[in-house]
Structures are given as structure tokens and as C-alpha cells.
Amino acid sequence: MLPWKPCQIGDTVSLVQTPSLILDLDVFDRNLDRLMHCAKQMRVRPHAKSHKCPEIARRQIAKGAVGVCCQKLSEAVIFAQAGITDILLTNQVVGIGKLARLAQLAQTIQLGVLVDDQQQLADLAAAMAGQAKSMDVYIEIEVGGQRCGVDPESALELAKQIVSTPGCRFAGLHCYQGRAQHLRQANQRQTAITQAAQIARQAVDLITKAGIDVPCVTGAGTGTFWLERDSGVYTEIQPGSYVFMDRDYADNLAAADDVRFEHALFIQTTVMSASHDGFVVVDAGLKSMSVDSGMPRVDGQPNLSYLKASDEHGVIDVIEGPRPQLGDVLRLIPGHCDPTVNLYDELVVVRGDKVVDIWSIAARGASL
Amino acid sequence: MLPWKPCQIGDTVSLVQTPSLILDLDVFDRNLDRLMHCAKQMRVRPHAKSHKCPEIARRQIAKGAVGVCCQKLSEAVIFAQAGITDILLTNQVVGIGKLARLAQLAQTIQLGVLVDDQQQLADLAAAMAGQAKSMDVYIEIEVGGQRCGVDPESALELAKQIVSTPGCRFAGLHCYQGRAQHLRQANQRQTAITQAAQIARQAVDLITKAGIDVPCVTGAGTGTFWLERDSGVYTEIQPGSYVFMDRDYADNLAAADDVRFEHALFIQTTVMSASHDGFVVVDAGLKSMSVDSGMPRVDGQPNLSYLKASDEHGVIDVIEGPRPQLGDVLRLIPGHCDPTVNLYDELVVVRGDKVVDIWSIAARGASL
Secondary structure, three states: OOOOOOOOOOOOOOHOOOEEEEEHHHHHHHHHHHHHHHHOEEEEEEOOOOEEEEEEHHHHHOOOOOOOOOHHHHHHHHHHHOOOOOEEOOOOOOOOOHHHHHHHHHHOOOOEEEOOOHHHHHHHHHHHHHOOOOOEEEEEEOOOOOOOOOOOOHHHHHHHHOOOOOOEEEEEEOOOOOOOOOOHHHHHHHHHHHHHHHHHHHHHHHHHHHHOOOOOEOOOOOHHHHHOOOOOOOOEEEOOHHHHOOHHHHHHHHHOOOOOOOEEEEEEEEEEEEEEEEEEOOOOOOOOOOOOOOOOOOOOOOEEEEEOOOOEEEEEEEOOOOOOOOOOOEEEEOOOOHHHHHOOEEEEEOOOOOOEEEOOOOOOOOOO | OOOOOOOOOOOOOOOOOOOOEEEEEHHHHHHHHHHHHHOOOOOOEOOOOOOOOOHHHHHHOOOOOOOEEEOOOOHHHHHHHEEEEEEEEOOOOOHHHHHHHHHHHHHOOEEEEEOHHHHHHHHHHHOOOOOOOOOOOOEEEEEOOOOOEEOHHHHHHHHHHOOOOOOEEEEEEEEOOOOOHHHHOEEEHHHHHHHHHHHHHHHHHOOOOOOOOOOOOOOOOOOOOOHHOOOOOEEOOOOOHOOOOOOHHHOOOOOOOOOOOOOOOOEEEEEEEEEEEOOEEEEEOOOOOOOOOOEEOOOOOOOEEEEOOOOOOEEEEOOOOOOOOOOEEEEEOOOHHHHOOOOOOOEHHHHHHHEEEEEEEEOOOOOO
């Protein structure tokens, strides 16, 4: 935790101490509106793993989201404590201690969880024994992400098991194609989601023919959600990064019908050393941003290129034009928003050149 | 912050909820002893940016360290609040607000800071005006890291300026060659540190000939400190990662006289999905480790390879032998310890198969 605040409400943005995580509220609001407009008939359940911020969840729900997704049980507990009453935990939960907490949480909110294994379901059933309120259980389908999930035939077996399990309600299929989100070419994303939708459709048909209703098919992210929307099989979408729009998502090449968002999230950084020709050093490095998806972009200054990050330093190459001066303030667009946000305890919320609020990233570090 | 603890003191290690950051106390103790033994005549000032944990700093000082280094002002404030009384802030501090806090901190502990610019020094002097206790000011020399720092001639000018600046005491030269730490070949590291020491020597000679005493030449990291030790010019070493020993440092090829440490830091993780042949999915991804220096290694299981990380998942390839089972607990050796530790609020300290303590990573996220 920081021993002091980087700014106060009402401060001029350029005076916020650095490195700090900045949210442009006007852009953020436009991103929220754009998603709800483009979702059309879809239920929208944004993914809160991107922001880990209950205030953002409240604003998403106020705009029409049905609830949020979380990715970790501890994250879901924090959002529930903050008053969010409808959460889909888009992950498997393993271990007796966590399952007991999961069962408890299901007594206080509308809660869903994923399974992709009969043993998981048996363990979940044991944790739910004697609980008053049942758990919404979704089957994760492997739709091309090559991570978790089962094929449609295995899903049918799991669905049969769920409907005969006391304390568990079969709530639907989780069909998230994570790899498709970051495919650069629009036609690659189209192909991947077409395939994902076909697999989802197979699973729906198999389960439905066995006499089991499939209430929901949920999935989709910021990079593809309009494809799932138009697939005819998905009923709910889960985009998360759209609220911020990181550099990596923006690097996806657009098709004519792509839905684009604007960069709302920045790392404000200061030039702390300018003792060499050709480059300057800023105070934001690996502990201020995740570089797993590449380096950040310097906002609005194409003549500057963030070259390399060490733990607490960033080297910015001056491609052309004048070199920034010691003390100059720059804004970086992070390569990957989710793990970057997870480094900070607070979002500095700005409108124009003023700090208008500070929001707690209450679920930062909640990885259990 | 986590809404509950992953374990309690006395728990069996395999029952610690995951993902959690585990410190093997016996190995850690051996690493501390090995450094002090190998430092020989050198003053040792370990870098606390690696661990951000006051309890570790106290143990380093109890073993003979003169104090610690910090890399950020907010980090230094937290260590000072925790009772550490001798801190070298191995970084430039820029901005009036931070400089005022820096000047305050210097009134309460023995504090050093770096400069590599005359304007920085002028700003520091303004912040120190009227303060009772002076600040130790070190000049950062560019010794091959291609980041901050000045050449020996500019250092002489800065040294002259410091000795005539009220409130500032010229304390020495900071000559850290960060790039050398991770050069894979031992002869590459030797060459880099030989060059760094030559530049440091030039600066010392220039400043000494001008009649200014150079009380300290400080630098060196876990990858090279025995080279600086034997250079004849360095008087203090600053290794940080040796307490943990990450995968990237261990990947350095050793020369006969290299000083090696053991892995003391692990991410404990659980197999949460095992629904495919050939790989399993664990619950530790990008929010549980930094992958800037590559993927983690699965401890003690060369038949398993951590293939890719997404935000909350890791895919582990089964190269040969039986596939781990759902619920199996694995330990990962992080690729890069510093930004990995910065993701966690607590270290779970174990001895053998028991949890013996939980230490606060109090300066986690302290990047201002």
C-alpha cells in the first residue's frame, strides 16, 4: 500500500504523483455506452477481472448489465461484499476450503460457477450439501481456447450429472474463446468464433435432445463479442477490457463491422533522468505495468517509443524531434490492462485536466 | 487485498490455498549466510526492492548488512516506518511533492539519494533548505547500463556542486551495472564489470584529484557482486535477488568462482483443470507472477513445462510421464522475483512441510 495518496480530488492531473493509474472518465463513459448499444439483444455480464473495482461494476450494472463475471473466488467475495448481487465465477473452484466458501457465498447472492470435470462436480455437491440455496452450475466447453473445458459429448454427461445433483442447478454453457480475442486479422477472429459457435451449438443440441434445458450460453470478449452476438447460439456476452481498451486490443486490425473502443486507461509517468542523447528514463517500469503483451505506447506522442522496462524504470527512445525534459509528464497506454490494473490499489479518475474521484481497486491481488 | 488468509501458522504446506507465495526459510537463511560469507571485506547493503518486506530487511541487518537500498521513495518511507534506520534510495527523486517528503525522511533516518543532473540537485537543495539534518547525495555513474547516470567528467562537476550545496553531503558514487547481472556467459559478465569498474575508477580519480573525498563506491547485484568485490574500486555491494534466487538468475552460466544461491521462493499452485491429454491447467497466471523474464519453472519436475500464462491460468505441458491430477499441488520457481513479489501482500514462510510464519510485503505497490 502507498503510504500517501498520489493526489487529492480537485488536483490538476499533471500534478498527480507518478507512476499512477489514470482513468479518463469521459472516455470510460463512452466505452460503457458503446458496449450497451452494440450488444443489441444480448444480455451483458461484463468481466470484472479487468478492473477489480466495485465502483466500475456498479456503473456497468447501472447502464444495464445483469451482473458481472469474476475469475477468482476471492474476487467474487469482494464484489459481493461491495453490494454486487449477481456474479458468475467463470472458473473452476478446486479445494475443500475454497468450495466451502463458495457454498457460503451462494447463500448471499445469485452465484454461478463452472465445472469441466465430474470430480469437481462431486466435490461441489459435497460442499453444497445441506445449503438452503442452490448454486448455478455452468459447464465449460472447450471452444478452441485450448485451456479448460470439455467437448460436447462430455458436456452432456456432465449436464445429466448436474441435473441429478441436489444443491446444483444446471444454468448453461460457458463458451469463451480466449485465444480468438487477440488474433490480429479480423478474418482470423471471424473463423475462430464461427468454429466456437459451432461447438457451442453441438453442445446445446446434444443436451437439449436429452431433455435438459440449456438456459444460457455465455462467453465472448472485447475482441469478438459482436461475432458471438450474431452467432445465433450465444445469449450472454462477457467483455471486460472494453472499459479501458489497452494497446494490445487496439492493435487488432479491424473489419468493417468491428466495434471499437477508446483508450480510457493510462499510466502517468515522469521523466526522472535525461542525461543521455536519444533517450530519457521514466519512473514507470515492470512494477507499474505488465509487459506480457508488449511495451506500452506513449499516448499522443508517436515520436517517443517505450523501448524497455526494468523493475522501476522505463527507457523511452526519442525517434525524432526534441527530447523530453527532466520532470516532463507523459502518459502510457498499457499493453495489457488486466494485469496492469492488478498492480495498483487505486484508480485516479480524471475529467479533462482535473482529478474528480479516486476509486478503490478493491479486488487487487485477490487471486485465491 | 485478500478477503481471507490462505493459511494459518502451523498448517501443512500442501494445504495452503493457492496461488500463494511461499518462502522456504531454511534455504533463505542459507542464502543470507552465503552472501555475508562471500562478501568478504565489502560493506553489504542489500536491495529491498526485491522483497519489499521489512522482516527480511531486519534479518539481513541482523546478519551484518549496514542497512538496505530502496528504489522508490514510498518504499523507503515504509521501511523507515518499520524501523529501518539506514536507507540508500538508489534512484533519482523528481517533483516538488516527493522532494519535500524526501527531505522530511532524511530528518528521521540516515538517508541517501542519487542525482545525475544539476537541475535535480538544485531542486533537492531547495527542498533541503532549512532542514536540520543533511542528506547523503550520491552521483549515479553510467557504467554500461544505458539507463540513468553520467560520465566521469560530468560527475566531477556534480561533485563540486554537491560539496558547495548546504543540506547535502557528498556521500559517494553509485555504479550499478544492471545489464551485466543477466548476461548468460560468465566471461560476458566479467567483461562488463571490468569496464564498469574502470569507469568507476576514472570518476573516483577525477573527483579525488579535485580535492573531494569519495567516501563510498556502491553497486553490484546478485549476478556479479563477487566481481565488484574484487575490483579494487567498489566499497559496498547491493545484491537483492540472492535472498530468493529466481529462475532467470539461475539460468546464468557459472564460472568457477561464481557465487550461487538456492531457490527459496515459490508460487504454490493447484491443478484446476485436467480435461485434456498432454497438458493441465493451474491456477497461477499473469496476476500471480511476472513473465517479463520468461515462464516459471516447475520445481523438481523436469517432465512438466509451464507453457503459457493467461491472466489467471497457467498451461503446463506434460513432456513425459503421468499427467498431474485435478487438485495436485505444484510449486513454480518464478522467472523474475522482484515484480512477482510485488503482486502479493504476504509471504507464507515455511520450514519443511509446516507454515511457520506469515510476513507482510508491506511495500508492495509502493511505486511513488
